[in-house]
Amino acid sequence: MLSWPWGTRCALLAAVLAVCGGSALAQQVQRTGGASALPRTTDGKPNFQGIWQVRSGAAYDLQDHAARAGMPAGKSVVEGGAIPYQPAAAAKKQQNFTNRLTADPLGKCFMPGVPRIMYMEYPFQIFQTPEHIAMAFEWSQVYRLIYVTAKPPLHEGFDSWMGNSRAHWEGDTLVVEVTDQNDKTWFDIAGDFHSEALHVTERYTLADADTIQYEATITDPKVFTKPWKISMPMVRQKNVPRLLEFQCQAEAEEANGDFERDPRTWYPKAGSPPSPLGPPAVMPPAVALPAVKTGANLKRTAEGKPDMTGYYNANAGGANYGLERHSRDFLTPATRGVVIDPADGTLPYQAWARTERVNRELPYRGYDDPTAHCFVAGVPRGIYTPSPFQILQAPGYVVLLFERMAWRIIPLEGRAHISDNVRLWQGDSVGHWEGDTLVVDTTNLNGKTWLNEVGDVMSHAAHIVERFAPLDGGKITYRATVTDPIAYTRPWTIEIGLSKDNEELLEVACHEDNGDLQHLKDVRDEHREQQKKEK
Amino acid sequence: MRMSNAGAFLAMVTLMAGTVFAHHSFTAEFDEKKPVKLEGKVTKMEWSNPHSWIYIDVETNGKVVNWALETGAANSLIRRGWKKGDLPAGTVLKVDGWQARNGSATANVSSITFTDGKRLFAGSSNESAPTK
DSSP states (O other), X not given: OOOTHHHHHHHHHHHHHOOSTTHHHHHHHHHTTHHHXXXXXXXXXXXXXXXXXXXXXXXXXXXXXXXXXTBOOBOOOBTTSSOOBOHHHHHHHHHHHHTHHHHOGGGGTOOOOTTHHHHSXXXXXXXXXXXXXXXXXXXXXXXXXXXXXXSOOTTTTOOBSSOEEEEEEETTEEEEEEEOBOSOOBSSTTOOBOOTTOEEEEEEEXXXXXXXXXXXXXXXXXXXXXXXXXXXXXXEOTTOOSOOOBOHHHHHHHHHTSSOOOTTTSOOOTTOOOOTTOSOOOOOOOOOOOOOOOOXXXXXOTTSSBOOOEEEEEEOTTGGGOSSOBOOBTTBOOBOOOEEESTTSOOOBOHHHHHHHHHHTSGGGGGGOGGGGTOOOOTTHHHHSSSOEEEEEETTEEEEEETTTEEEEEEOSOOOOOOTTOOBSSOEEEEEEETTEEEEEEEOBOSOOOSSTTOOOOOTTOEEEEEEEXXXXXXXXXXEEEEOTTTBSSOEEXXXXXXXXXXXXXXXXXXXXXXXXXXXXXXXXXXXXXXXXXX | OHXXXXXXXXXXXXXXXXXXXXXXXXXXXXXXXXXXXXXXXXXXXXXXXXXXXXXXXEEETTEEEEEEEEOOOHHHHHHTTOOTTSSOTTOEEEEEEEEETTOSSEEEXXXXXXXXXXXXXXXXXXXXXXXX
């Protein structure tokens, strides 16, 4: 049995001697002269930006395995072949394996943790700046925000599903230390597991321009007899121009009937009968509002654009409880009113949508709000939901990472929107700069989201133009103009201030403990029973 | 020391009860027509998102019922420097709030009072409550 200090020694020596994982590969890369041909960032680091995917079979079982239902056969990605379990842990693993169809936390759409998220067979995208590496995963809009710093996390000891990630460079290898993961995740479908003492050291090395050699060393003295290592290639997905969505919990609840989408706002399939609402309204163009004057002393990126990178809260004035001004109603807070066009602050609803908006505020409709189910807030609600978010500016992209685990990826190179038939909770966003203002154009929405918890209405037909106008002192004036010919008679615009703060995101695993949902469902079901009796 | 820590913690929790990060309509879940007054001992504090919960045992006519009190998100508590275990089991609380519409032993808290009579009002559902 190897003694525990192995891991410690390895960590200490790694920087100097490169004796640990990844060194052989790094040498190989240099020997073949590949290192000079690797894509590099402007600061000379290997450039990992791009869309990647692993197809190693590790997601099914890290070790050698025969084929089973829903599980193709595969060979071990564990160095030495076997995971060095302690005897009691080996028994627990066997129990997990036996019960895997019901016991796998992924079956409940809980976040997979690290390293499991890295080799689930969904694409993910890496965004890279000198200070941050962000990874956005197609699976359930999970992300990792990795800080490239020696500073410890601001809130060390905060357990989460995806943990805290801190990175440093060892030559051309990115080394990520992952701590503070909870004990609820597995490594694979086969039930390989760990305790809360898990420490993962990941090493990312470019083998060539299109391959990352990925290694993860797993240390958990409560479960294993010694540290062990997995390795596998990550392959650049050249034919995947953008990540789409797989919202695990939302899809599951729609399939089992727990969530019912509204057929009036949902995108009709090709060949569907015409909407009972009749044809969409002919919309006048949006009113041209005076532009927000951006700051005179803005911090700028290397490309000369305003640098808005940071952690933000919205001064939303209660927009999540209504976009129009209203006073407090029992436990629904007052709203100052954020609509700046029309000038009277009233949303230009079509009659059916105004009626729907009023109905949605009735208690039995509380269950219908997708965020009550912990689904993503959508656009623009994610900005003013009372929960912070991070702006990251990587070459060619602005990325928004929302604390309640959702991302928006905004490419800036002027690409077209995706096919009309592909509909997404967060829509398809493309951005460009108008002077110092970031303008983001979003279409392809799925019409399932509400604009807030009192149910301001938006349909799949909405076209949203957002403007992030940076001011001095870490402030942003945010505007969103919504043109939705199914629910409104004309375009309208909201305005909200955003403020930067010296904070770090903390994961919100919303549906892990969503006790409120059953209460809301009870209220709805009681109403339905009452209606049946009255008939 | 322990108690004052818990007291300060409660000030925080109540300030944020139903605040900062509501992910669903409180008005839909809780019933204005069912105000409740509870007195009981803390059995546990559950740090979770989107809401944290304080559980208290309430004895009525010899029967003990464990009530769940909905409060603010764990993230917001942590950002204010609070740690798990800061509200010890056994702390006696008096609670004013509203019961869930489904009749379960669940309440949205409007205020929490200590046995010494010190009363801490909740800024219930007040989004503008400072986060730091």
